[in-house]
Amino acid sequence: MPRTPSSSRRHTGRSRLLRIAAALAVLLAVAGYLTVQYVTGNRGTEQCTVQSADGSAGRGRTYRMSPEQAANAATISAVGTSRGMPERAVTIALATALQESGLRNIEHGDRDSLGLFQQRPSQGWGTEKQILDPVYAAGKFYQHLAKVPGYSRLPLTVAAQRVQRSGFPQAYAKHEPDAALLAAVLTGRTPAALDCTPTRTAAVPADAAKVRTELVRTFGKGVLPTTGAATGGTSGGASTAGTVSVPVKSARGSGDGATAQRGWELTHWAVAQAEALDINEVAYAGRVWEAGSGWRTERAESGATEVRIGLVR
Template identity: 45%
Template sequence: MRPRFSRAVITIAIIVVVLAVGVSFGLYHLLKRTPRLAVQEDPFCVVKTPEGVLTLDPEQAQISATIAAVAARRRLPERAVVIAYATALQESKLLNLTYGDRDSLGVFQQRPSQGWGSKKQLMDPVYATNKFFAELVKVKNYRKIPLADAAQAVQRSAGGYAYAPHEGDAKILAAAFTGRVPQAVHCWYPAKQTPAPKPRTDAARKQLAKALGSTAITTKRRGWLMAAWSVAHAEKYALTKVGYNGATWLNDIEADGWQRGGAAGARRVELA
């Protein structure tokens, strides 16, 4: 025998269903309108180029920017930067590690016992990158031979084949941090202090000069390299604004990359 329900029970059931749908719909739209800041607490960087998109943490972005700046100072081609990135991705995931196999350490896992430098020196990404490039340029035809072969000639790793799978990501990073692709680096970090600390613009420029040498902008590509470096180091130096060539980066989680407009022209990078 089938159970029978009164009209009152059916009406109540319909009302409950309608209310549930209405509440769910309302919550959906409320969450859509809630700033991402409510759920995003960790700083991050996004690299967007025609080659693809990568998400980095600030340390990875800072090291990527440093490698590109050192390469520019040494007037090396983008291929050298790609090889360096692929090597660092395999060796340390682009992190400045204080440990490694035996006495290996740093971004490229270089060993003091093998003559790369002291522990203190190798923990400086600028020094470590310079040492890597100094050896890379000695490799015959490094621009033309397979990436893994070039990296292995420098690193002399037990598994030189492992560098090759990182070539795609390395090309994305190189396109962005060398400045070849403008407005490719966007970072965000939470403001944890009230009032917010003052931007350390002088310290940022000094550190950039350490890696890049002259900070004179001779080409737009060099300008975008400097702008990308500044955005990558924004959290470290409390920067909230970077402007270059009519575009502006702001430390705003709601911003989707760089915004049009800004006082900075093609001859200087504005920091604030």
């Protein structure tokens, strides 16, 4: 039956509406994808790679992230171990930050939520400035986690939820495998497993004093000796031209394994901070990381008593 002019107009109108609806659906889908990528930090800047212990044999797991995410993850880990928290606590903290901010120090969130853990000034977590300091934010998270009875034996979602009081507590679970991988590497248990390629080149020589300041802020005063830092030198935390040396000391009563783990923790922290602090080389225990080329083995075995951090000159 031939369409009347009015039915043709109705058909054309419906077709136009369907096309508009389809276009809007596509735009909304693209916008949603871009939002997720922005929030989680996956924006084509995954210049850091974390590899599990057996990754070289092709059986391990790999996690990729941006230099910003790597620096924040290393800070979260270092603050935890410096407080005497176990690796499990670091895993819980990293999984929480992965869910809450994608390991990005964001200045927005639900209501007045801010920072890596989306902590709220109105709920007593600190001032906006404090919460946006990754060292402070991580410290507050661990402070609350330590008060959770038996947190290390609880499911990760339960432990994280008792700190965060989130409306979506089960969301933390999906991040546990990645958080466990990151924790093993950043606490130093897996050596030479973090590689970062800085995305920018420093325009001026790096500031050794800034590196020492960040070491102390993150790891505590005991990471560097109290003497020699101001006068220069070749060891004991002092700096020569373009180098900061950090002594590797294990906890009292621990063996060589704990000392080596501490050394790799410091090493990985420096690699993760390469872009932020203009670090171009880190050496420890016969292995050298160099910005742009990754890890190599030194011909002459270097000692395991200090981590050498080479700066952009």
